[in-house]
Amino acid sequence: MAYDMKLPDAIDLSHHLSEVARAREISPLKDLQQYLGRDDLLSIAGGLPHPDFFPFDKISATVYSKDVFPTDSPVTTLSLFSRIAQFFGKGRDEINIKRYAKQAGDLSLAESLQYGLSSGQPGLQGIIREIVHRIYKPAYRDWTILIHSGNTDGWGRAVMTLCDPGDVILACEWTYPSAMAASRPLGITAVSVAADEGGMRSDALLETLSSWDEKERGAPRPRVMYTIPVGQNPTGSTMSIERKKRIYDICVEYDIVIVEDDPYYFLQEGQYHLPQVRPVESKELSNDAFIASLVPSYVSIDYQGRVVRLDSFSKTVAPGCRLGWFTCNPLFRERFERQGETSVQAACGFSQALVAALLMKWGIEGYIRWLRGLRGQYRKRRDFCIDCFAESFELKASTVNGHQTTYDGYIRREESTYSKRWQENFMGTDDFFPVISFMPPTSGMFLWIQVNFQAHPSSSQSGKKDLELQLLKKFVDAGILVAPGSIFSADGYGDDSPGHLRLSFSNAELPVLKKAIGTMAAVLEKFFYGEDQL
Amino acid sequence: MAYDMKLPDAIDLSHHLSEVARAREISPLKDLQQYLGRDDLLSIAGGLPHPDFFPFDKISATVYSKDVFPTDSPVTTLSLFSRIAQFFGKGRDEINIKRYAKQAGDLSLAESLQYGLSSGQPGLQGIIREIVHRIYKPAYRDWTILIHSGNTDGWGRAVMTLCDPGDVILACEWTYPSAMAASRPLGITAVSVAADEGGMRSDALLETLSSWDEKERGAPRPRVMYTIPVGQNPTGSTMSIERKKRIYDICVEYDIVIVEDDPYYFLQEGQYHLPQVRPVESKELSNDAFIASLVPSYVSIDYQGRVVRLDSFSKTVAPGCRLGWFTCNPLFRERFERQGETSVQAACGFSQALVAALLMKWGIEGYIRWLRGLRGQYRKRRDFCIDCFAESFELKASTVNGHQTTYDGYIRREESTYSKRWQENFMGTDDFFPVISFMPPTSGMFLWIQVNFQAHPSSSQSGKKDLELQLLKKFVDAGILVAPGSIFSADGYGDDSPGHLRLSFSNAELPVLKKAIGTMAAVLEKFFYGEDQL
Structure with missing residues (x-):
């Protein structure tokens, strides 16, 4: 995909790396993998099992069609249409992944279930880059993505990579407790910033940062913010792009890295109206209109590369995928990868292959159509x-x-x-x-x-x-x-x-x-x- | 399964927990999950998507039969028999996992792809407990297992749970570099212990420990050992049970926790003989004889519960599973689970379901038969x-x-x-x-x-x-x-x-x-x- 050459590059944020992150080396064996892709080399270096020894010959799945959920369906968890279609086997697609690829570009179990680069499988990476490009539109040129094992893994890596023991992070007064449980044992506590119906308040953030007294607080001024801007957990609040801009500007002024944990992004259900005043639903949106109806991500205004965006397939496909990705600057991405290769190594191969096959079957526009249906279901x-x-x-x-x-x-x-x-x-x-x-x-x-x-x-x-x-x-x-x-x-x-x-x-x-x-x-x-x- | 009541319980090893491990709390939301299993409660507490929204209706796989590899096959990666069988669709089994279970005990995508306990899916846990009981036979009563996302994840959790910055761990002079790359950035270095053709030398270990001078070394005496006793990476050496006993006794004396990273356990190929003197292969072993032919694990002599055994499906099924398990004492297990729920949360649901379905299809004895075939292939x-x-x-x-x-x-x-x-x-x-x-x-x-x-x-x-x-x-x-x-x-x-x-x-x-x-x-x-x- 062509990057927009007019956009600025990410600024140097290397001073935000933790001591542990600075101390990470490229996993020495992985270092060899730069050669493993060279077709001209006979490799007897890596400890890879032969793919003939994998017991899996073929994996197939019956999956929903992209449009199984009408965007304006009645209040049922599965629409009447799709329940009827189920009887006739309609509204379903088939995906198949064989041991060996028939042609270049095909998914194969021999590759998907093999040891691979910690950055994830190339096919899935390409699809994800397209999604980011189509939907989030980062405001700097050299943004990158890195596949992770779900946003809990993503946040865990962000904490270890960006924070040192004794650091304080910025968080909404009410926030996702598992995120805090990941950082607290490492000696990283949160300072609570007041929020209202629109999420974290920019005036409260400014007040916290401008009045920070390192001596009194016993910690340096925070450098990292944890935020769930859409459908916030637990308050359900969603932050407008105007508020995001104000907060981003403050983060530029005070040199804060924003970690945007955004698993509910596509569940933007819109205003609630009591039944007696509920408007008749308008006709179906197009994909473009759907994307335009979503509050833009922090990355859409991030001209410096100081946002680490966490996306997850947990709500759009299924939590058991344990699959998601970072969108961030290349420097952070490289350190996140280093940390990954000494912990999970890579996201599960079954998951990467099945999700990639699903998205290939649907296509990017088909996936957006699926998200429209899903939003409709959650609205109901x-x-x-x-x-x-x-x-x-x-x-x-x-x-x-x-x-x-x-x-x-x-x-x-x-x-x-x-x-x-x-x-x-x-x-x-x-x-x-x-x-x-x-x-x-x-x-x-x-x-x-x-x-x-x-x-x-x-x-x-x-x-x-x-x-x-x-x-x-x-x-x-x-x-x-x-x-x-x-x-x-x-x-x-x-x-x-x-x-x-x-x-x-x-x-x-x-x-x-x-x-x-x-x-x-x-x-x-x-x-x-x-x-x-x- | 009945535990052997005559065996001793694990001793208290809580003094080995790191500061970070001591500081971990039960992830607050997970705490609620003790209620989630209660059938009598209507739960509106957890942030779980409805399983009707998972795009996957059914997942099927064509898998090898347990006996696709003859234990005495000729030198081909896939035996002639199985290549022929392939043409007629023999030597293959089918597994199917549907969205909803038809009867209790069946695997379902609704459960497998949902958020679950970090300890792993109950069906797979039961199978793994049987494998440990049948093959490794721990020497203490209250051993436990915990599913992890592969041995790199397992070792990563062991390091964070058992070691503090500044600690030194015991390792063979030549060892798996990714293991060292996981601990080194945390300020945890290795002291190299000399090895010979039988692995780490017990006299060298004793010398290292008995002569340890904290002042001179600038670190307290090591408390944790990292070891790959079978098919050691990189030397290929395998440690006899006699050597293991000597090393275990030293570890009891010096209060060392042994982390046994054992992914190659079932690839015990036996002695090599030059072609001209190679004996005619004996007739097939039984499953019992196969198990008896394997050097026993450290856990088989671990009467105190000081061994953390790491098993992986990477070499017995496929690396892309990112699936394995700890066998260890209940205290360590609980802390490993706490760490897991703030990093990977749980191993991938596709992987847990597909591996569980495979093992259910084969049965435990069928899986052992598969391992016999695999050993034969690696011996060739x-x-x-x-x-x-x-x-x-x-x-x-x-x-x-x-x-x-x-x-x-x-x-x-x-x-x-x-x-x-x-x-x-x-x-x-x-x-x-x-x-x-x-x-x-x-x-x-x-x-x-x-x-x-x-x-x-x-x-x-x-x-x-x-x-x-x-x-x-x-x-x-x-x-x-x-x-x-x-x-x-x-x-x-x-x-x-x-x-x-x-x-x-x-x-x-x-x-x-x-x-x-x-x-x-x-x-x-x-x-x-x-x-x-x-």
Whole structure:
């Protein structure tokens, strides 16, 4: 693919490499591999088994067609169309990978299942470069990609390559806990930056950096930011390109490397509307219009090469692929590869071959069509989930911020099992309060629910974390499992935090989701107004 | 499976955990997964995509039958029998994995491609436990297994979990360089222990440990040993169980954790015999006799649980599986799992499912039958390789150590292109010297060739490493690629080292291997006796 020659090259960011990263050598045996590709050499150097000894002759897969999910399908996990098509074997493609390639460019098990370069298999690399070029459009010339084994592997390598023990990284106040669990044992802690409905706040970031006192903080000013800008885990927030630009400019000023962990990028479901005001869905978008409808990535404004973008096939194909990639500057890429070859060596060969075969079968435009269908399915699930809240709770719009509405959720008094007690105890208007509030997410898989613990009768005696755990226990007793907010705290959970729950609408069967939300309402009613409180 | 209740439990080795390992917490989200398996809970907690969204409906594979390789097949990479069988579709099995399981215990893509426990998929875990029980027979009661992403991942986790920066590990003087490349950047260096034809020498180990002077060495006495006891990389040596017992006892005395990296365990090819004295092959062994013919693993004598055994499917199935497992005590296992869940999370789901399906199709006894066939194939390759040396060089047995013969390789004078010059220059008996010497390996994939650099005319002016690189360059110019010995040095290459080449007989087509060895002879002749030297 032709790089755009007018774009600038990445600037030198080698001062960001950790001591460990600087100390890495090219794995000595891998060094020989530069010769292994030379057709003119008879190689008896590498410890490779003969591919005739692999027990796998051929691998085949039946896969969905790219358009199995209509972009405007009704609310089912699998559309009616595709369920019917299933009976007739339509809506399906076949892929086959044989031991030996028939012609150059064909995938083969002899290559895919052999030891290979840690950078990944050439066929898959080419497809990924096209995807980055077509969709993310990095703003510098010499961007590169490197295949990794999923974003957890990607972030793990980024931490080891960019951070030294004692360093502090920038993170949203609520963030993905496994990311913090990867860095914390290495002596790398997070400083929490305040966020709002649009993600990390640029003013809070500027304040944190400009007022950083190394002595007082006991650590040098942060050099690395961890961020999930789309469908943030756990809050579900999505950052606009305007906010990204403001944050990028601050990162240029303070020389920060941005690690953009973006697994939910294609699940940009758009605004939620209550059923009674939901607009009739517009006609199908084109691929171009779909791409234009997505908030651009940080790499699209990255003219210096200071963004390390992490992409994953976990949400667009399947988590078990353990496959994704870095988009970053060539210097970081080379160190990430060095680290990979002494840990996972390379992503799994079955996975690389099967995902490559799938993407070759669909083509790049076919893959984008698949993503459009997937976004449609997640939108239906998101809508269904919030609709269930509107049924089980009395929802009132509280604040409206731009297009984004926050809803307060009240217990439905008319249906309360405690109505008699209520009439006796909670009839004053002041006593009736919202038990939850949330903003319907515009992307991703998660609903982040603030619980109104300060209105709980025991809030003066019990801390918020205590109440959160009590509530969680009551949910489990009632047969539902929700993620407690406290585990998402970037730098430790204080009792000044409001208290939250994270609910996922991506996985449960829809009747289960509906039932679980109904149960939540019943448990919350009892928790706030039930026997315990009377 | 019933554990043997008479065996002792592992002793407490928690003092061996590194600072990083001690600091690891259970990944907070994974903590929730203890509830995820509870059938009575409706889970809306985890960020799992719905399995209806995975594009893969079904994966099928055509695989070899367990007995496709006769244990006593002729010298072909694929036996005549199986080549014929190929035409009729015999010698093949089919495996199928569907999106949803039809009955409990069936593999399914919905589970295999979903986020799962870092410990690996239950079906595969059960099979691996059976393999360990049947073949390796650990000598303590509470041994455990943990699936990893190949032995490089396994060793990487062992280093991070057991070693702190500044620690020194014990390694053979010649060892696998990628293992050292994983530990060195973390500030963990190796002390080289002398080895002979039977692997690491126990007297050298005892000397190293008993004379360790922390002040002089600038590091505490080593606590961890890295060893490849079977078909050692690069030397091809295999350690007897008697030697293992002596080394294990020293490790008990000095409180050393042994990391046994054993990917070549099933490639125990046995003694090499020159073609003219090669015994007629005995009739096929039974599975029991095959297992009894293998040198036992360190875990078979490990009554304290101080061995971390690393197994890999890279040589028994295919490297691209990126799949293997730890066998170790429960304390280490738990920390290895913690480290895994913040790096690779879990081994690839395609790989776990396909390997599990293969092993289920074959059964444990079928897998052992497959390993017998594989050993037969590698034995043929090993024999073919040494036979080529016997053709291209004049081989003379020099030293015989028990059953093991070392051969000196002389240039075949009668065929020399330099015969006239030889008559003029090298006619004295003293001037005619072996250019190489080697011991045919009894296991693995490698032949370790010592080159007689001290007999080279320039040996007084050039260092050994210099000569090694000069020779390597001449090989490349002549069209062959061999691994230089220097890259296998555990702790830096000195000019007091004799100088070696590592040749692999596992991968090249047999005519290529033959041609390459012929070329080696020609290059060595010119290197030692050719124009340059006259």
